[in-house]
Amino acid sequence: QIRFQKEIEKLEKENRELKKSLLLKEKDGLHKKKIKRSLIDMYSEVLDSLSDYDMTYNVQDQLPRVVVIGDQSAGKTSVLEMIVQARIFPRGSGEMMTKSPVQVTMSEGPYHVARLKDDAKEYDLTKESDLDSLRREIERRMKSSLRKDQTVSQETVSLSVKGPGLQRMVLVDLPGVISTVTTDMADDTREQIKKMCQHHMSNPNSIILCIQDGSLDAERSNVTDLVSSMDPSGRRTIFVLTKVDLAESMLHNPDRIRKILEGKLFPMKAMGYFAVVTGKGNSNDSIQKIKDYEERFFKQSKLFKGGVLRAHQMGTMNLCLAVSQCFWQMVRQSVEQQADAFKATKFNLETEWKNTYPKFREMDREELYEKARGDILDEVVNLSNISAMKWEEVIAENLWSEVSTHFFENIYLPAAHAENAGIFNTAIDIKLKQWADKILPKKSIDVARETLLEEFLNLLTSSSAAATAVAASNDNDVFHDLKKEIVEELKKRLKWDQQAINSLRVIQMNTLEDRSVHNRQQWDDAIVFMRKVLLNKKSQGEHVMRDMLGPSFWQKYMYWMSRSEEQSLRRSVKNELDKMLLGGNLMHSSKLGKDELIAVRKNLEAQSIDVQDDFIEKTWHIMYRQHFLARRLITAANCQKGFYYYQQGFQDNSVDCSDVVLFWRVERMLQATSKALRQQIMNNETRRLEQDVKQVLDEIYDDKAKMKQLLKGKRVELADEIKKVRHVLELLEEFVQELNKEKT
Numbered sequence: 001q002i003r004f005q006k007e008i009e010k011l012e013k014e015n016r017e018l019k020k021s022l023l024l025k026e027k028d029g030l031h032k033k034k035i036k037r038s039l040i041d042m043y044s045e046v047l048d049s050l051s052d053y054d055m056t057y058n059v060q061d062q063l064p065r066v067v068v069i070g071d072q073s074a075g076k077t078s079v080l081e082m083i084v085q086a087r088i089f090p091r092g093s094g095e096m097m098t099k100s101p102v103q104v105t106m107s108e109g110p111y112h113v114a115r116l117k118d119d120a121k122e123y124d125l126t127k128e129s130d131l132d133s134l135r136r137e138i139e140r141r142m143k144s145s146l147r148k149d150q151t152v153s154q155e156t157v158s159l160s161v162k163g164p165g166l167q168r169m170v171l172v173d174l175p176g177v178i179s180t181v182t183t184d185m186a187d188d189t190r191e192q193i194k195k196m197c198q199h200h201m202s203n204p205n206s207i208i209l210c211i212q213d214g215s216l217d218a219e220r221s222n223v224t225d226l227v228s229s230m231d232p233s234g235r236r237t238i239f240v241l242t243k244v245d246l247a248e249s250m251l252h253n254p255d256r257i258r259k260i261l262e263g264k265l266f267p268m269k270a271m272g273y274f275a276v277v278t279g280k281g282n283s284n285d286s287i288q289k290i291k292d293y294e295e296r297f298f299k300q301s302k303l304f305k306g307g308v309l310r311a312h313q314m315g316t317m318n319l320c321l322a323v324s325q326c327f328w329q330m331v332r333q334s335v336e337q338q339a340d341a342f343k344a345t346k347f348n349l350e351t352e353w354k355n356t357y358p359k360f361r362e363m364d365r366e367e368l369y370e371k372a373r374g375d376i377l378d379e380v381v382n383l384s385n386i387s388a389m390k391w392e393e394v395i396a397e398n399l400w401s402e403v404s405t406h407f408f409e410n411i412y413l414p415a416a417h418a419e420n421a422g423i424f425n426t427a428i429d430i431k432l433k434q435w436a437d438k439i440l441p442k443k444s445i446d447v448a449r450e451t452l453l454e455e456f457l458n459l460l461t462s463s464s465a466a467a468t469a470v471a472a473s474n475d476n477d478v479f480h481d482l483k484k485e486i487v488e489e490l491k492k493r494l495k496w497d498q499q500a501i502n503s504l505r506v507i508q509m510n511t512l513e514d515r516s517v518h519n520r521q522q523w524d525d526a527i528v529f530m531r532k533v534l535l536n537k538k539s540q541g542e543h544v545m546r547d548m549l550g551p552s553f554w555q556k557y558m559y560w561m562s563r564s565e566e567q568s569l570r571r572s573v574k575n576e577l578d579k580m581l582l583g584g585n586l587m588h589s590s591k592l593g594k595d596e597l598i599a600v601r602k603n604l605e606a607q608s609i610d611v612q613d614d615f616i617e618k619t620w621h622i623m624y625r626q627h628f629l630a631r632r633l634i635t636a637a638n639c640q641k642g643f644y645y646y647q648q649g650f651q652d653n654s655v656d657c658s659d660v661v662l663f664w665r666v667e668r669m670l671q672a673t674s675k676a677l678r679q680q681i682m683n684n685e686t687r688r689l690e691q692d693v694k695q696v697l698d699e700i701y702d703d704k705a706k707m708k709q710l711l712k713g714k715r716v717e718l719a720d721e722i723k724k725v726r727h728v729l730e731l732l733e734e735f736v737q738e739l740n741k742e743k744t
Contacts, residue, residue, distance in 0.1 A: 001310075002299060009317070012165065013165075016164045016165040017164070019108065019164065020110045020164045038107050038108070038168065039168065039735070039738055039739060039742060040105060040106065040107040040168035040169065040170070041107060041160070042731070042734065042735045042738060043063075043105075043170065043331065043735055044105035044158075044160060044170055046063065046728070046731045046732055046735055047063060047065065047103070047105075047170060048117065048158060049724070049727055049728045049731055050063065050728060051103075051156055051158075052724070053724050053725075063203075063205060063331070063334060063335060063338055064170075064203075064205040064206060064207060064327055064330035064331050064334060065103070065170045065171070065172050065203075065206055065207070065327075066169055066170065066171040066172065066206070066209055066323055066327055067171075067172050067174065067197075067200045067201055067203075067206045067207065067208050067209065068080060068171055068172065068173045068174060068209045068211065069174050069177070069197050069200075069201065069208060069209070069210060069211065069223055069226070069227065070176060070177065070210065070211030070212065070213075070223050071176055071177050071178075071179075071211075071212075071213060071220075071221060071222050071223050072096060072175075072176030072177065072178050073176065073213070074176065074211045074212060074213040074223070074242060075211055075213060075242030075243055075276075075278050076098075076173060076176060076211045077089045077091065077097070077098065077173070078242070078278035078279065079209075079211060079240060079242060079276060079278060079316065079319075080104070080171060080173055081278075081287065082276070082278055082287065082290065082291070082316035082320075083106070083167075083171070083316060083319070083320045083323075084104060084106060084161045084163075084166065085112070085125075085163060085165075085166065085287050086112060086114070086125040086131065086161065086163070086287060087131060087283075087286075087287065088114060088125065088131065088134055088135065088138070088159075088161070089102070089135065089138065090135050090136075090138055090139040090142075091135075091283050096151070096175065096176065096178070096185075097139070098142075098173055098174065098175045098176065099142045099143070099145075099146065099151065099152050099153060099175060100141075100142045100145050100146075100152060100153040100154070100155055100156065100157055100175070101154070101155075101156040101157070101172050101173065101175075101196070101200065102138065102142075102156070102157045102158075102159070102172070102173040103156050103157070103158045103159070103170065103171070103172050104159060104160075104161055104170070104171045104172075104173070105158070105159070105161070105170050106160075106161050106162075106166045106167060106168060106169055106170070106171070107160070107161075107162050107166060107168050108162065108163070108164065108165065108166050108168065109162030109163055109164070109166075110164065111124070111162065111163070112124070112125040112161075112162070112163035112164065113125060113161075113162055113163070114134055114159055114160065114161045114162075115159060115160050116134075116137060116138070116157070116158070116159045117157075117158035117159060117160075119137075125161070125163065138157055138159070141157045142157060145157070149186055150186055150192075151185045151186045151189040151192070152175050152189060152192050152193055152196065154196060154199075156172070167320050167321065167323070167324035168324065168328070169323065169327040169328075170327075171209075172200060174193075174196060174197055174200060175193050175196065176193075177193055177194065177197065177222045177223050177226065178190055178193060178222070179222050194226065197226060198226070198230060201227070201230040201231070202230060204236075205236070205330050205333070205334045206236065207236050207237075207238065207323065207326055207327055207330065208227055208230070208231055208236060208237045208238070209238050209240060209323065210223060210224065210227045210237055210238065210239050210240065210268070210270065211223070211240050211242060212224065212239065212240065212241050212242065212260070213242055213243055214242055214244045214246065214247035214257065214260070214275070215243040215246035215247050215250060221266075224266045224267075224268045225267075225268070227268055228266075228268040228269070231269075232269070233269060234263075234268065234269025234270045234271055235271060236271070236326075236330070237268070237269065237270040237271060238270060238271065238272045238273075238274065238319075238322065238323060238326070239261075239263070239268070239270040239272070239273045239274070240274050240275075240276060240319060241257075241260060241261060241273070241274070241275045241276070242276055242277075242278055243278070244257070244275045244276070244277055244297075244301075244304075245277045245280075245297050245301075248301060248302075248303050248304075257303060258303075260273075261273045261275060261313075271326075272313070272322055272326075273313060274313050274314070274315075274318065274319040274322070275304065275313065275314055275315075276294065276314075276315060276316045276319060277290075277293065277294040277297050277298070277315075278290060278294075278316070279293060279294075280293065291316075291317075294315055294316065295315070298314045298315060331739070332739065335735060335736055335739065338732060339729065339732040339733055339736055342725055342728055342729040342732060343729060345725050346725045346726060346729055349718065349721060349722045349725060350722060352718065353718055353719070353722060356714075356715075356718070357715055357718075360715065362719050362722055362723075363719055364716075364719045364720045364722070364723040365707060365708065365711050365716055365719070365720045366707075367719075368478060368479075368711055368716060368719075369482075369700075369701060369707060369711060372479045372482055372483075372711075373697050373701075376460065376483065376486065376693060376697065377690070377693065377694070377697075379456065379459040379460055380456070380686070380689060380690045380693055381690075382459055383452075383455060383456060383459070383681075383686050383689070384682065384686060386455060388678055388682070391451075391674075391678040391681060391682070392671070392674040392675055392678050393674075394451055394454075394455070395447065395448060395451050395673075395674040395677050395678060396670045396671065396673070396674040398447050398450065398451050398454075399443075399444055399447045399670060399673060399674065400670055402443060402446075402447050403440065403443055404533070406435070406439070407435075407666065408533070408537060410431070410435075411428065411431040411432065411435060412428075412662070413590075413628075414427065414431075415427035415428045415431065416628070416632070416659070417590055420656075421656050421658045424656075424658050425658055428658075428662055429513075432512045432513075432665070433509065433512070433513075435512075436505065436508045436509045436512050436669075437505065437509065440505075440508055441501045441502075441504045441505040441508060442501060444504055444508070444673050444677060445496045445500060445501055445504070445677075447677075448496065448677040448680065448681065448685075449494060449496050449685075451677075451681075452494070452681055452685055452686075452689060453487060453490055453491060453494065456487070456490075456689065457487050460483045460486075460487070461483075478711055478712070478713050478715060478716055479711070481709075481710045481711070481712070482700070482710040482711060485696075485700070485710055486693060486696050486697070486700075489692075489696045490692055490693065490696065493692050493695075493696070494688070494689060494692055495688075496680075496685065497680065497684055497685070497688075500680050503676070504673065504676055504677070507672050507673065507676050508669055508672070508673060511668050511669045511672045511673075512665050512666075512669050514665065514668070515661055517643070517646065517660075517661060517664050520643050522664060523642075523643040523646065523660065523664070524640075524643075525664075525667065526660050526661070526663050526664035526667060527636050527640060527660055527663075529663050529664075529666075529667045530632075530636050530659060530660060530663040531633065531636050533663065534629050534632050534633050534636065535633070537625075537629055538626060538629040538630070538633070541622065541625055541626045541629065542626070544622055545622060545623075545626065548567065548570050548619070548622060549563075549567055549570050549571045549574060550562075550563035550564060550567030550568070550570075550571065551563060569609065569611055569615070570619055572604060572607065572609050573600070573604065573609075573611060573615065573616055573619045574623060576600045576604060577600065577616075577619060577620055577623055578623075580596065581623070581624075581627050590621075590624055590628070591617075592616070592617060592620050597613050597616060597617075600616055601613070601616065632659060635655065635656070635657070635659060636659070636660070638655045639655060639657040639659075639660050642655055642657045642660070645657070646660075646661070
């Protein structure tokens with residue numbers, strides 16, 4: 001039998017060399033016939049598509065694959081490397097190296113090469129440098145799939161291996177089953193590995209390659225009970241006893257090995273039993289050296305020559321042939337059933353779409369994203385359709401809203417208490433110059449940037465509203481989250497041209513320095529602007545006064561409202577302070593003198609009201625502010641007809657209209673600034689915005705997880721599922737067709 005087996009191996013080796021030569025000639029173009037994809041490559045593509053489908057929808061596919069399971073350090077990796085004839089897996093001494101499932105698709109080819117999924121690089125397995133690179137990349141992918149505080153991952157690392165004489169099949173290597181969790185592992189590692197193994201073995205068409213360490217006591221096995229629970233009849237289990245060379249040298253009772261390989265020691269059943277030797281434990285040994293050692297061992301072993309196993313049950317080559325035959329037998333039995341199941345799934349999903357979204361075309365997530373991309377870029381173009389007048393109105397309004405408080409509190413109010421117009425104008429000139437030199441240009445750029453984003457958001461929102469109005473009542477705008485994310489990203493990224501700040505500073509300083517009101521219309525516009533500002537501030541002050549003083553007598557009587565204790569005190573203080581303002585002292589200063597504070601406090605004490613000075617001063621601040629605004633409104637009314645006196649230099653005029661000139665200077669600054677910023681937006685910044693939008697869209701497209709997070713909803717999920725089912729069904733039908741051709 002041994003001589004016969006060696007003769008077969010010799011013929012198979014010659015056959016492999018002939019096939020290799022033939023494939024090389026075809027590749028070099030000596031034969032015009034195009035080489036089709038191999039069946040195993042087609043099958044691997046089906047499995048990859050199903051794996052993506054499962055991860056998204058948690059649906060278990062029923063197609064065969066060889067699941068390799070065993071205790072940690074039982075020799076799983078060594079057996080796999082003998083099958084693929086290359087030492088491609090990460091290795092470690094006494095350490096868990098397989099941290100996620102590794103799917104290996106084997107097929108025959110002229111060169112011994114490997115390629116990882118989603119990677120164009122091809123690794124030459126005859127070169128040690130390429131083997132090292134491949135092992136590092138597999139290890140890197142395993143680690144990158146681990147989440148925080150996780151030792152093992154469910155995500156599969158897929159690769160294909162081609163080479164002369166390799167059997168066509170798909171193997172999945174799983175992390176080794178452990179009995180103890182060490183301190184460097186997550187607490188649930190043992191349970192996670194067990195669940196992972198059960199998940200892969202639960203496929204009724206998977207072939208379980210159960211690896212058992214022959215050098216250890218059989219009672220220490222963790223894996224046999226686990227396999228037996230998933231396949232009690234042993235219909236799809238192949239048992240592999242590794243390290244039988246160590247077992248023969250260490251065991252005093254050879255009958256235990258015989259019982260294991262005859263299926264009589266473990267309660268677990270299997271359809272085949274194999275004994276293999278995977279070297280002497282030296283990780284630097286080549287595959288050929290290990291094969292030679294295995295052959296010598298079985299030739300010289302007294303135990304195995306004694307009839308424990310038949311010749312075809314010894315060695316990794318025979319194991320590989322048996323697994324391949326079993327694999328393809330199961331593939332033929334199950335693949336057509338799976339294709340029929342996906343046809344039914346496709347029909348049900350398409351029917352659901354027609355009933356739920358009859359007015360919409362089936363667009364999956366990527367198609368919807370491309371549509372959204374086009375719509376969003378169209379809205380960037382639509383920014384150029386906004387009129388210059390609207391840009392300037394919005395910018396001026398937003399800029400004044402941003403700077404009005406600073407102007408009023410830090411420039412206008414301090415200068416307004418000046419004794420005469422000369423001091424007032426001098427103080428105003430100094431403060432306006434400081435404002436335009438340090439604060440105003442940068443603030444204006446920030447406002448323009450926010451205005452550009454605001455208008456872009458308005459365009460996106462209006463298009464979303466139109467889409468929602470057209471959509472059915474059970475379908476929301478699927479692009480809402482995507483558009484919101486883009487605007488948020490633009491807020492972080494959109495940068496204004498820094499040279500614009502310098503040119504804007506010159507424009508603003510020149511405008512604020514000009515005190516010339518050229519005609520009556522400009523004078524009237526300045527008064528209107530001044531009244532608008534003062535009335536707005538006065539209205540805000542009235543709200544503060546109402547909150548501070550509480551309801552009036554009539555409000556208490558009509559609406560049953562009441563005052564708090566503090567509001568009652570404020571009202572009493574106000575009544576005393578009113579006497580100062582109503583006593584004819586219309587030009588009272590903004591601060592109370594010490595004598596005035598003492599007088600107010602004594603008058604209140606006479607009413608049995610005890611308050612502190614700061615309480616009186618805060619009340620006075622609000623009251624005086626309202627008093628000041630009322631006086632300035634009177635000034636604005638008196639200056640209504642003061643343009644003639646302004647042209648004459650205010651000679652022989654008792655009304656000081658310097659405030660009107662100030663508000664005219666500020667109004668002109670707002671007009672000049674909004675015009676300059678509008679020009680920058682239309683000439684440069686819209687293009688820069690478009691570049692940023694394209695960059696954000698490209699980044700989201702590359703990040704599939706983020707795209708899924710932003711484009712969601714029943715409509716999206718259903719269309720995406722229909723596309724995936726159609727793709728899987730197409731691959732299945734193509735594979736079934738080629739499989740039937742091979743049968744005939």
